[in-house]
Amino acid sequence: MPTFFTTIYHWFAGLFFSKHAEISVVGLQASGKTSFVNVLGSGQWSEDVVPTVAFNLRRVRKGNVTLRIWDVAGQPKFRSMWERYCNGVDAIVFVVDSSDKEKFDTARFELHGLISHPHLGGVPLLVLGNKSDVDGHATVEELIAALHLTKIKNRPVSCYSCSMRNSHNLDIIIQWLSERGH
Numbered sequence: 001m002p003t004f005f006t007t008i009y010h011w012f013a014g015l016f017f018s019k020h021a022e023i024s025v026v027g028l029q030a031s032g033k034t035s036f037v038n039v040l041g042s043g044q045w046s047e048d049v050v051p052t053v054a055f056n057l058r059r060v061r062k063g064n065v066t067l068r069i070w071d072v073a074g075q076p077k078f079r080s081m082w083e084r085y086c087n088g089v090d091a092i093v094f095v096v097d098s099s100d101k102e103k104f105d106t107a108r109f110e111l112h113g114l115i116s117h118p119h120l121g122g123v124p125l126l127v128l129g130n131k132s133d134v135d136g137h138a139t140v141e142e143l144i145a146a147l148h149l150t151k152i153k154n155r156p157v158s159c160y161s162c163s164m165r166n167s168h169n170l171d172i173i174i175q176w177l178s179e180r181g182h
């Protein structure tokens with residue numbers, strides 16, 4: 001039974017080759033950070049999410065990678081904390097509400113402010129244009145332009161359109177996060 005042996009193999013591989021990655025999820029309030037962490041962790045989408053106060057830490061296992069995820073609040077008074085939660089992580093995930101174009105300028109300002117901290121140089125950046133289920137959302141190309149992503153030279157940068165409501169592109173995002181494991 002190949003399936004039986006395959007299962008056993010993966011179980012052993014998971015024991016001996018298990019990897020870890022620490023990730024910080026930041027972005028303006030109501031962009032969908034907590035929804036993202038919830039969908040990653042439990043596969044569960046919920047309409048009602050309580051606004052995050054300060055931060056939450058979640059541990060999520062995907063394949064043989066264990067992710068430690070900091071979900072940091074996005075209200076203005078918490079934004080100065082982002083830098084501390086991004087210190088030493090394997091990746092920064094910056095979530096944008098791609099349907100709320102009026103907030104792109106603020107998102108760009110906060111993103112570039114964050115990554116300009118010298119000790120965060122080199123940390124891979126994943127920009128997520130969330131809420132792709134909403135009509136009139138910005139495309140990846142529009143996000144790249146609005147957030148000046150091509151100006152970021154000191155780290156790998158990826159940008160995907162996604163939706164936590166209907167799991168659009170969640171598989172690609174999980175793959176990207178898993179590759180940060182070591």
Ligand SMILES: Nc1nc2c(ncn2[C@@H]2O[C@H](COP(=O)(O)OP(=O)(O)O)[C@@H](O)[C@H]2O)c(=O)[nH]1
Nearest residue numbers: 029030031032033034035047049131163164165
């Ligand atoms: N339509 C839509 N709404 C979303 C999506 N993701 C999150 N939301 C909603 O956006 C609001 C803010 O989400 P939340 O996860 O609390 O954002 P946070 O403040 O960044 O943590 C909530 O009402 C969510 O239900 C999405 O992909 N599509």
Ligand SMILES: [Mg+2]
Nearest residue numbers: 033034051052
């Ligand atoms: Mg939140």
